[in-house]
Amino acid sequence: MSLAHKGRWITLVGLVCLAGVYVRALAFTPVERLQGPAQKIFYLHVPAALWTEAAMILVGLAGIFYLFLKDPRLDRFAAASAEVGTVFATIVLTTGPIWGKPIWGTWWTWDARLTSTLFLFFLYVGYLLVRGAVRDPRLRARYAAVLGICGLCLVPFIHLSVFLFRTLHPQPIIVKPSAPSLPGSMLATWLFSLAAFTLLYVGFVTQRYALSLARDAQQGEHADHA
């Protein structure tokens, strides 16, 4: 079974799992009284945001190891993780405002998670642009690793500056969305959704990795270490 097939299966399982989350969240999880049904956006928004950040951290770590080991597989993984991270960031940046409108009355709020995801999105765009602008695979891998490592080191500073900024304008947090201090059934749904997104991340990255592997082999640019 080729890598692409494995990736497709994992993605399929992830999508089925996500369907399960949809059913469970929409039909079997109690509505939160203060925020109303809109609160259920939380089950998609937060896992996607966690994986947006996790994907960038993995890009950075892959970059660190690439600089020392010079193994093209690490570079391929970093490229895959960055692309998948961008997709998840898009989800966060669309569901965020949709959730913000009914709760805080405005489409965009400088909420901590939304703001840091926006900065991560710019980081991803920069990363993918650098990968697109460099022809030579080894040079591209090295430049991407340098940018990935800087991105990894930037994540804590994004949180710190957003945290300091937020203590300046505290939003009326009705339900603290970040910490899952939720009653049992809601927490279970949230964890279920996190599992679904994890599967999707792994499935997508595997497929994207297989894709760049095929593309490199076809152009004969990457020696096949796999």
Add this chain to the structure above:
Amino acid sequence: MPDVPQNAGYMVAAYIVTAVILLIYAISLHRRTAKP
């Protein structure tokens, strides 16, 4: 008992948007890796 805010529409919108984004990406990956 304060009545629960009726904002289910936003929830549905968010769930649809998420599904659309994920499906589009899944399909694009599927097609791109399918080509020999």
Add this chain to the structure above:
Amino acid sequence: MLSAEGLRHVFGEGRGQVVALDGVSFTLTSGQTLAIFGPNGAGKTTLLKVLAGLIRPRAGSVRVAGGRRAIGWIGHQSHLYEHLTVRENLLFWATLYGVPAARRAPRAAEVLGRLGMGDRADQPVWSLSRGLAQRAAIAKALIHDPSVLLLDEPFTGLDLAAAAELRALLGELRGGGAAGRVLVLATHNVDEGVELATDVAFQRRGRFVHFAPRAGRGPAEIAEAYRRAVAGGTDG
């Protein structure tokens, strides 16, 4: 002393690879001048860049007595800042090459004198003619009195007079015996710099298909040997 051991280098990866160096090894001692002939794309420039430390080879090693500080590089780029004067350029590069502060000014004056550029020393580089700019570039390469001098096609773009002048200068620079410098000269034009060479090498597809002392052979014999080696060496 300059020695290369099993140098191998490749550009790109997988099937799209271009083999630039495929196992090059040699050793040169003071006073020796190696002229490397080969068609464009034989990997001559890559070899010189690896010797100079500009490119890390995929395999093999380069040893230079005195390390990078002892290497002079004359390539297609002058490395001179146009808006600085010739002297300012020399003083700047002397600092980078670790020439002690007190020694820099006299050393610059000495090199400028030797290259007959004393009167142009305080002119900005952009105002120099091509020939003078080439000489200024050579002055830069000599500022730290390198024991190894690497020249990548130094004669290209020079008219006959300038080429003859350069040849005379290199001959004088080489010095003889133990105190002499090691010169490595890469060119695709056989009759340039043959007289300078103590040893001759033909490079083809990243490999030396011929490496031997010149032994008094003139440009004609070398050209003939080159044709035979390149033609004969079709095993590549």
Add this chain to the structure above:
Amino acid sequence: MGDLLAQAWAVARKDLVLEFRTRTALVSAVVFTALVLTVFNFGRDPTAVPTVDLAPTILWVTFTFAAMLALNRAFQLELENQALEGLLVSPLSRTGLYWGKLVANLVFVAVVEAVGLPLFVLFFDVPVGRVLVPLVGVIALATLGFVAVGTLFSALVIRTRFAELLLVVILLPFLVPPLIGAVQVTARLLGGRPLSESVGYLKLLAAYDIVFVSLASFLFRFTVDE
């Protein structure tokens, strides 16, 4: 170590001599700064928004643009004069080259800021007198942050297409933490509030400088070596 500093200073001095001798870049940056400040001046209605609230943002947006001009020029000198190969052949360590370029960029930006700040005070009639020393301190702290990252990235983009555009895009997320810190502290200073209120942001700026100057010093060699 002494050798390294001497070489780094030689690189910085060379850059600055060239900048002050050709002066084109410096003059254009200064004129640009004055222009942006003027435009901001006409762009606002003093009666609607009190200047003090808007001033810090205007100051820092102007300084960021000016820094961008300097960073774009950072390695232009080497390219125009075909000298980068010379620097890489010489025994000058990559870190020495980075520090030389960093110092040159910082001086360039400092000169532009030294002109921009008085103009800013003049145009916006902002009471700076009492807080001048801490204000200059914050400006230095924040400028070091994004110029350190900018110098690394300007070396990274020189060999790619659309280098200027790419530099701005990949640098954008890295500008945010120093900018947020700088604007917040400047606002407090101009608002006459005691420095003790901005300790959090000052720590952010200091930490950012330490992390990214050392990270960039380490990563620089991977952006210039072939």
